[in-house]
Amino acid sequence: MNTLRQAYFCVLANYYSGPVMDSKALLKSAFAAYTQNLMRRGADRADLRLPALTGNHDTDWAAFAKVLGAGDPAALRAAITGMVAGLHDNHARSVRPAPPQDGGPTGTGIVGASAQQGSQLDPAARPPLFITQVLPGSPAAKAGIRAGDIIVKVNGVPAFIGDTVNQGLLDAFASGTVRLTLKRPTTGRNRVVELREGPIRRQPPAVTSKKLADGVVYVRLPGFYEGAADQVIAKLGGKPEAVVLDLRGNGGGSPREVTRLLGAFAHGKVTSYFCPLKGDCVPNRTDDSVPLLGSRLVVLTDRGCASACEDFSAAVKDNGLGTLIGTRTAGAVSGPSEGYLLDDGSVLLLPRVRHLGPAREIIDTIGVPVDHHAPMTALDLATGRDPGVAKALTLL
Known part of the structure; x- marks a missing residue:
């Protein structure tokens, strides 16, 4: 609970509009993410309701913390992420240190796609969605996937619904295994490839x-x-x-x-x-x-x-x-963005x-x-x- 408290007051003190921010909106975003996490895990509580908030930073936190009590650890982490996401700022985020990986980093090796908008998917992207970069020696490269290959479906779901890119693709690629229906633009042939994460080698950025x-x-x-x-x-x-x-x-x-x-x-x-x-x-x-x-x-x-x-x-x-x-x-x-270290080792990145x-x-x-x-x-x-x-x- 103390980490969530740190994050709340850190945003109010250091974010660009934090000093004039409505604490009600900030805590609402945190509370929504908290309850959604509980529901996904089948752990919702009948007595869990957002308390009446006044807009006073200190009294609102006291009321909020009283309702949550000790709090659920996983849901509290989700609340921090949700609170920062509620700022709707592309340079504000909560970052947790990645656990050490035995044997080095893993992934599919597909590291670029045509619908990318920064680190997200572009809602204005037009079909088709195609791969723009594949890491050499990666599972994708070994499966014969190349830059230019068109992604028709991901796990059986079309890459585009009408002319709108499927935003769920990011979650699919983050999973350990993904099944791709690909079209080779030079031949027009389709094939299905099941990719499993494996060792990847990322070279340092270079000019x-x-x-x-x-x-x-x-x-x-x-x-x-x-x-x-x-x-x-x-x-x-x-x-x-x-x-x-x-x-x-x-x-x-x-x-x-x-x-x-x-x-x-x-x-x-x-x-x-x-x-x-x-x-x-x-x-x-x-x-x-x-x-x-x-x-x-x-x-x-x-x-x-x-x-x-x-x-x-x-x-x-x-x-x-x-x-x-x-x-x-x-x-x-x-x-x-500037970084602010919280007591659980995570970092808040916030623009001033x-x-x-x-x-x-x-x-x-x-x-x-x-x-x-x-x-x-x-x-x-x-x-x-x-x-x-x-x-x-x-x-x-």
Whole structure:
């Protein structure tokens, strides 16, 4: 119970709108998740009702805790998750440390799909749903599953209900065994594959590059992790005439890496704003200690480009630093999170500020639109074509 109390007061003290938050809504989300957990386990209590709440943070907690008593441990953990989920903030979450795994990590090896929007499934995704990345040597790779394979059904359930993606797919892939009906786009043939979790090997994120044409260098940046900006600059090997920077599937990372990499393409520019609940917004600016490359810039984005990736993309678009090709970004950039350790070893991640683009526009839940629409298709992946790169070369 003390951990739930910690989480409740932590949100009120540290979340962006916590100081003015209605404690009734916060505790309602926690209580709903608590009772739902009990019901799923057949352990509901006849006397369990949400008490009358007043909006006073302290008295509401006292009434809430009195009803729960000692509390059910599993349901209390669910209450913390539900309370944070009730904030409806894509950068707020409760994280529990993963138990150590004997023999290393396990999974199916399918680590990318076309309907992804950041870490979730995109409600605006259109059929078909296809696999975008398979880890080498994984159970999926050994079963002959390839990027571009279309997922027709998961455990016998269609991937799309009409034109709406089935959000239950995430739970299916999280289970130990999953049965997939797949269609190979190059042949049109269907087959059923039953995948069981097995050992997987995840390589550390790394910047890769290649020469596309005379004076044009392609660089793929999988995340804005520590040191990523300098790795990109090193891969460019001097001052190329043009850079195609591939941010598709880039889930974000450090805002500092964003401003540092932008500093290679412009100086003296505002890249975004971080806004507290009260007071003035703080501008973020290009890192002008980075030498300018003087290169033309094309950025490839998709719905997997989230958080810091959207911060970078919006700065490029709003400041006229380059051209965006692909599809609109994820719209998952509420604000950078800070971690708060609870007494059970779990961590609350909560944004203290809100993110705005360089023009003070809201990007969260909306995303950054591209200048040229060039989505990747299943057949493109299966045959090695890249419409984003092809479009970039026509522009450069």
